[in-house]
Amino acid sequence: MIAKMSGAFPIEPINLGSHIHPLPEDGTVPYLSDFKWIHVPGHTEGQIALFRDKDRLLIAADAFVTTKQDSLYHVVTQKKELSGPPRYLTPDWTAAKESVRKLASLNPYIAITGHGPSMEGSELKKDLNKLADNFDEAAVPNYGKFVDDSSESQI
Known part of the structure; x- marks a missing residue:
């Protein structure tokens, strides 16, 4: 149902004018x-995540999420389940895939994502490594606007 509704989601760019600047090439955050x-591209071309080494805090954006976005039940109840980026707009x-692997290699202790509650500790480690x-x-x-439909299994 969420995928069917995604056509109505706004996707037009927003003019932020002079309010944004390129991030430094060295990975630092002003x-x-x-x-x-x-x-961490995939869900969007320019998507970034933020990571703090001292406590291994990861702000993952939508590289992965902790509430499955293609389930209306999960979205409404905010059921915690680590999954890939939203299927309807990736x-x-x-x-x-490479972005998830990159983030899993950081071994984050706590993750905050664009959709869903935070996740931490052994639950995060196990689920993120499993996803990667x-x-x-x-x-x-298996099919959809952003996948190669020719890979569908043939009957």
């Missing part, structure tokens, strides 16, 4: 000296 930024699944290891089966849809 005004947040403890954080580094990490390019145009580059190869990049999304099984991304194609667990996250990539």
Whole structure:
């Protein structure tokens, strides 16, 4: 149902004028000296995550989420379940897979995502590593606007 509604979601760019500036190439984050930024494309081309080494805090954006976005029940109840980026609006699944692997390699202790509650400790480690290891089966849809429909199983 969420995927069917996604056509009505706004996707037009927003003019932020002079309010934004390119991030430094060295991964530092202006005004947040403890954080580094990490390019995690897939869900969007320019998506970044923020990571703080001292407590292994990860702000993951939508590289992965902790409430499955293709389930209306999960969205309404905010059921905690680590899954890949929202299926209905992720145009580059190869990049999304690499982004999840990159974030899992950081071994975060706590993750905050764009959708869902925070997740931490052994639950996060287990679920994020499982997603990274099984991304194609667990996250990539079998069909849809952003996948190669020719890969569907033939009858």
